[in-house]
Amino acid sequence: MRTKTFAAAALLAAASLTLTACGSGDDSNKPVAVVSEEAGTEKAATVLDKPFEKPDLVLTDTQGKKYDLRKETAGKPTLIYFGYTHCPDVCPLTMNNIAVAAKQLPKAEQDDLRVVFVTTDPERDTPAELGKWLKGIDSRFTGLTGDFATVQAGARTLGISIDPPRKDKNGKVVSEHGTQVIAFSPKTDGGYVLYGEDATVEDYSKDLPKILKGETP
């Protein structure tokens, strides 16, 4: 008797699964949506037990002026991302997500926040190129370029590994971007929160007010 009940239940489960699958076979959004529901309970932010020290980076900004990261962002809530402008997908998505979230903040807080984009492809990303690109996202963001080895060393202190741009067999430049945004506290200047590529506008909108106060999101 018990065996039969189990068998029937299994059949029913199988039948309902197939049914669902038939429906979603034509709509590729559905399986993704299911996964994101589960993942939705996870936080986008990873809070570090041991914060990163702000990298000692002295580079060139989009005006062509010397920019000392530690000096310029001391005591300011700061987000840092390593990427390049010839990147169609993740780099603009990441920066646009932050831009949209930042625009939802009160004006004074918007002015307080520092968002720094450091290029991993300095040869192509001149100050002018960087400036043009960032203007298409948020003109208040800081763009930094300079010697690749300096950028690479700075990224490494934040646990971000970036190889120099190289040419593929067709002669096209292949660059790398970092996979994380690091948030630095205005209280300690330590890099205490990480965001991966999955972080959305909503994640940043929810967390930025806390990061502005150096609180744990």
Place this chain on the structure above:
Amino acid sequence: MRRRLAPTALVIAGALALAGCGGSDSGGDGGSGGEAKLSVGSAYMPQPVSDEMAAGFLTVTNKGGSDDELTSVSSDIAGQVTVHETTGGAMQEVESLTIPAHGRLVLRTGGDHLMFEQLKRKPKEGQTVTVELRFAHSDPVEVEMPVKAATYTPTTGH
């Protein structure tokens, strides 16, 4: 973590769809062999930052019994469209991408994508761009790809 789960979930969904729908589709040929049967869905282009380049995403579903390959792409708005694969933080042009039999090829943010270069204009949210996909075996497919907000992803829906 989300990244890791997604492919598995898609594969499972694909397998279930096969079990559920294969019979009515392919009749008596048992599922092995048979031609690739392709359909394209979930296409979108995030509004790009500049008129220099843009990315495009879509899913190619293969309900047939043979693999096929996406070999080349063209578009009305771009001088060149290439297929890119992302590994770690680097993206690289690839010759082709496989659409497995009874499976799908998913191009999505952070992963494989189409890269549009030499843009004739900057695509704006609300517009549509036309993309033609060509395959090793199947006939070409023309896709109307809507331009979405720069921050759009299918998981958030905006």
